[in-house]
Amino acid sequence: MNPRRVERGRWVVVLPIAIAVGVPVMAAAVLALGSSSAVLFDARLARLLANSLGVSVMATAVASVFGLAAAWTAHGVPRPVRALLLSVFTLPLLIPAYSMTAAYIDAAGPAGILSRFFESFGADVRVPSLRGLFASGWILGLHWAPVVMWSAMAGLRTLPRESVEAAALARGRRATSFGVVLPLLAPYLRTGALLVFLLTWPVYALPALLQVNTLPVESHLLFSAFDDIPGGIRLGFVQAVLGCLVAAMLVRSFAGAALAWAHDSDDPARWPLSTIPASIAVTYGLLGVALPLGALIARMESFADVTATWNNAAPEAAASLLLGTGIAFFMTGFALAAVFVSKRTASLPFALFLFAPFLMGGPPLAMGIEAVLNRPGLPGMMYDSSIVLGVASFARYFWAPYLVCITAATTLETASESYAWLSGAGAWRVFGSIFLPSMMPATVVAGVTAFVLAVQDVDTVLLIAPPGYSTLPLRVEGLMHYGPDRLVAGMSLLLIAIQILILAFGYLVFKGWSARRS
Amino acid sequence: MPDSIYIRFLLLAVVMAGIACAPAQRDEVVVYTAHDEFYARPVLDAFEKETGIRVRAQYDTESSKTTGLVNRILSERNRPRADVFWNNEVAQTLRLKEADALEAYVSPNAAAIPPAFRDGEGYWTGFAARARVLIYNTELMDEPPASIHDLADPKWRGQTAIALPLYGTTATHAAALFAHWGDDEAKEYFQSLVENDVAILPGNATVRDRVADGEYAFGLTDTDDANGAVLDGRPVAWVFPDADDLGTLLIPNTVSLVRGGPHPDNGQRLIDYLLSAEVERRLAESRSLQIPLNPAVARPEGVPAPDAIRTMRVSFEEIAASFDAAAEFVRENMVR
Numbered sequence: 001m002n003p004r005r006v007e008r009g010r011w012v013v014v015l016p017i018a019i020a021v022g023v024p025v026m027a028a029a030v031l032a033l034g035s036s037s038a039v040l041f042d043a044r045l046a047r048l049l050a051n052s053l054g055v056s057v058m059a060t061a062v063a064s065v066f067g068l069a070a071a072w073t074a075h076g077v078p079r080p081v082r083a084l085l086l087s088v089f090t091l092p093l094l095i096p097a098y099s100m101t102a103a104y105i106d107a108a109g110p111a112g113i114l115s116r117f118f119e120s121f122g123a124d125v126r127v128p129s130l131r132g133l134f135a136s137g138w139i140l141g142l143h144w145a146p147v148v149m150w151s152a153m154a155g156l157r158t159l160p161r162e163s164v165e166a167a168a169l170a171r172g173r174r175a176t177s178f179g180v181v182l183p184l185l186a187p188y189l190r191t192g193a194l195l196v197f198l199l200t201w202p203v204y205a206l207p208a209l210l211q212v213n214t215l216p217v218e219s220h221l222l223f224s225a226f227d228d229i230p231g232g233i234r235l236g237f238v239q240a241v242l243g244c245l246v247a248a249m250l251v252r253s254f255a256g257a258a259l260a261w262a263h264d265s266d267d268p269a270r271w272p273l274s275t276i277p278a279s280i281a282v283t284y285g286l287l288g289v290a291l292p293l294g295a296l297i298a299r300m301e302s303f304a305d306v307t308a309t310w311n312n313a314a315p316e317a318a319a320s321l322l323l324g325t326g327i328a329f330f331m332t333g334f335a336l337a338a339v340f341v342s343k344r345t346a347s348l349p350f351a352l353f354l355f356a357p358f359l360m361g362g363p364p365l366a367m368g369i370e371a372v373l374n375r376p377g378l379p380g381m382m383y384d385s386s387i388v389l390g391v392a393s394f395a396r397y398f399w400a401p402y403l404v405c406i407t408a409a410t411t412l413e414t415a416s417e418s419y420a421w422l423s424g425a426g427a428w429r430v431f432g433s434i435f436l437p438s439m440m441p442a443t444v445v446a447g448v449t450a451f452v453l454a455v456q457d458v459d460t461v462l463l464i465a466p467p468g469y470s471t472l473p474l475r476v477e478g479l480m481h482y483g484p485d486r487l488v489a490g491m492s493l494l495l496i497a498i499q500i501l502i503l504a505f506g507y508l509v510f511k512g513w514s515a516r517r518s
Numbered sequence: 519m520p521d522s523i524y525i526r527f528l529l530l531a532v533v534m535a536g537i538a539c540a541p542a543q544r545d546e547v548v549v550y551t552a553h554d555e556f557y558a559r560p561v562l563d564a565f566e567k568e569t570g571i572r573v574r575a576q577y578d579t580e581s582s583k584t585t586g587l588v589n590r591i592l593s594e595r596n597r598p599r600a601d602v603f604w605n606n607e608v609a610q611t612l613r614l615k616e617a618d619a620l621e622a623y624v625s626p627n628a629a630a631i632p633p634a635f636r637d638g639e640g641y642w643t644g645f646a647a648r649a650r651v652l653i654y655n656t657e658l659m660d661e662p663p664a665s666i667h668d669l670a671d672p673k674w675r676g677q678t679a680i681a682l683p684l685y686g687t688t689a690t691h692a693a694a695l696f697a698h699w700g701d702d703e704a705k706e707y708f709q710s711l712v713e714n715d716v717a718i719l720p721g722n723a724t725v726r727d728r729v730a731d732g733e734y735a736f737g738l739t740d741t742d743d744a745n746g747a748v749l750d751g752r753p754v755a756w757v758f759p760d761a762d763d764l765g766t767l768l769i770p771n772t773v774s775l776v777r778g779g780p781h782p783d784n785g786q787r788l789i790d791y792l793l794s795a796e797v798e799r800r801l802a803e804s805r806s807l808q809i810p811l812n813p814a815v816a817r818p819e820g821v822p823a824p825d826a827i828r829t830m831r832v833s834f835e836e837i838a839a840s841f842d843a844a845a846e847f848v849r850e851n852m853v854r
Contacts, residue, residue, distance in 0.1 A: 208720075209720070211718075211719075211720065213853060221684070221849075221853070223586070223589060224585055224586035224589055224685075225585050225586075225684040225685060225689075225845060225849070226845065226849070227588075227589040227592055227593075229593065367593070370593060370594070374594060374596065374597055374599075375596065375597065376596060376597050380597075380780075383597075383599075384599055463586075463590065465576075466574075466576075466599070467548045467549070467550065467574040467575060467576035467599060467600070468548070468572075468573075468574030468575060468576070469574075478555065478577065
């Protein structure tokens with residue numbers, strides 16, 4: 001039980017969160033009451049829903065197959081190789097989906113590398129244009145597969161060695177894989193798959209690029225082509241309500257997967273490499289890592305292209321890095337504080353409240369934020385500076401670090417904290433000396449997750465970025481419609497490098513904590 | 519210091535509020551421009567260098583082009599951020615005028631622009647025009663296409679492309695056809711495009727690229743996109759369509775002062791600069807091949823004079839009036 005002082009201070013933490021997350025959504029809801037010429041419930045909505053579902057289901061299926069295979073393969077190799085494999089298989093997460101699209105168009109389009117490869121053998125093979133539902137789902141699936149992979153890895157680490165090996169002796173490896181291991185992994189796979197579905201549900205940029213008319217694309221179209229803000233926001237709410245159904249399943253499922261945080265198994269059941277998962281993992285390595293990175297790097301024909309990119313995009317790179325790290329810092333800090341002052345269990349209503357701004361999509365949320373911040377009575381800097389992007393990113397992505405932290409907190413032992421309170425320690429001392437060190441792995445994961453989501457974001461900032469302020473994702477998205485070129489490739493690689501830098505920093509922090517702990 | 523969460527959060531809030539309330543820079547101008555960043559940025563950088571006024575430019579997104587930018591200006595009406603709107607077409611500028619979002623300003627440099635390309639009340643001035651052209655792949659076609667009706671010719675079924683007529687100059691072109699032909703004939707035309715499997719692509723640049731790649735035989739785009747592909751050595755050429763009949767749509771850039779903008783004086787200076795002969799010359803000499811409207815501006819080789827092109831006989835006011843009808847039809851029938 002938390003002491004009264006922390007309970008009294010709960011409002012100091014929760015209130016800003018509620019305001020930052022809830023007020024834009026409420027403002028959007030008020031805007032949605034305006035008159036709209038768009039008919040909401042008609043055959044068009046059914047088509048949009050079908051397209052949205054198609055993209056998300058396809059992405060989830062692709063991510064699940066590749067993610068499980070990657071985890072299965074990594075789990076079956078010795079430790080040093082495992083770390084390398086996991087790092088390589090995580091790379092697609094750092095390649096923004098729109099950059100991966102540029103790479104795929106470059107490689108797989110009618111004038112791409114593949115076509116030229118076939119031509120060099122005299123074969124008249126025309127690789128079809130990369131657009132449509134399949135391509136959208138494929139690329140999103142490749143991009144988010146590491147989410148399923150890490151979720152599956154968490155599950156593989158909890159496999160009870162004796163039971164699994166006994167089953168393998170009795171029934172054989174294949175039967176044990178399907179009859180014992182996969183059912184044990186099911187909660188973790190379900191969590192990863194649900195998370196991928198939710199992450200792809202409100203995406204605007206990639207389906208728009210590949211010409212799939214989904215709910216978010218139609219929502220943006222209503223704003224941008226028809227000035228129909230109420231119509232676009234109503235679609236956003238339809239999207240959010242449906243997404244919340246899946247989010248509710250995710251919150252419940254996440255708790256089950258969280259047990260792996262506490263189960264620091266030194267000797268989980270080892271599963272040897274097998275052909276099919278390894279083949280699928282290699283395919284993932286080729287299609288999700290080698291092909292996109294190779295295509296992006298191949299566009300940089302000389303060192304002059306690298307310096308030209310830097311000269312052109314240095315301000316945007318700095319903006320992306322500062323904004324991303326600043327947002328990640330604030331989000332993680334507030335997430336930790338919110339968890340510290342709470343009852344340490346995930347409240348479903350609160351979780352859905354946090355999910356709502358994300359699920360309604362970037363454009364509707366941006367309209368809500370504009371309605372709140374661009375008012376004559378408020379200081380101009382609130383809307384006309386990077387503060388508006390910080391607010392937007394916080395509202396949109398706070399659910400991610402919060403979910404990580406609250407899930408980790410449910411498995412924490414609280415005896416040390418209780419003793420400290422009873423001994424008269426102050427809140428800051430308990431937070432800094434006991435709570436924070438025990439939450440360090442979760443803090444690193446939450447911070448890195450928040451950073452990656454915020455730094456790659458384009459959907460939210462597209463409509464509210466202040467004039468003269470730009471980020472790497474904004475530049476890439478804007479130039480993408482002209483087709484992949486050196487600048488798109490260069491800026492994409494720069495964005496990937498920034499993320500690797502922050503991930504490396506997070507890894508060093510974690511290693512330092514592990515070393516001090518042991 | 520007392521061990522109190524409240525005081526520390528309060529201090530943090532005060533610091534953040536202080537940052538938020540910091541006054542904005544005074545000597546700057548904010549321009550929303552639908553002109554391609556690749557061409558607009560050097561012009562704005564030159565203005566900044568010449569005057570010392572910092573330019574904060576908001577470029578459009580390729581996904582929503584001018585329409586998105588215009589709707590942004592309209593949604594910010596309560597407290598405009600933009601001082602100047604530099605549009606790469608005219609219909610949406612008229613829409614802003616109708617919505618009372620513009621301030622009348624007649625630049626001294628506007629006198630050199632023919633009256634047909636400027637607003638009689640001073641709300642906008644045109645300069646540096648582009649034409650709607652047909653770009654075709656020279657390896658796939660022996661004869662160039664002659665008319666926009668060729669897009670609906672069954673002989674070219676599935677082999678032609680246009681940009682989505684909801685944004686940018688393609689939207690203006692669609693509205694112009696609705697204004698020129700009337701709603702019924704225009705709808706019939708666009709329906710024939712759909713039935714002929716004309717590819718609806720995200721933008722004019724995509725049309726250019728896909729025709730150059732050989733995926734489509736020909737398509738409808740703008741002179742700047744088409745010329746860029748020619749200069750890049752792609753196997754394409756372009757023509758002014760309907761030279762004997764309907765005529766080509768000539769679309770000027772337009773510049774206007776946003777009502778209530780934070781820096782109106784600097785906005786006027788920027789407008790004066792954009793309407794100068796120097797800027798028209800620079801845009802004409804660039805890859806974009808913009809056609810100078812100021813007769814005193816020397817045209818580089820390959821840039822036609824406006825009166826050397828058979829242009830479509832439709833006024834910009836008529837185009838603006840047909841915009842919504844065209845957009846609604848496109849949304850219902852061409853957005854899949």
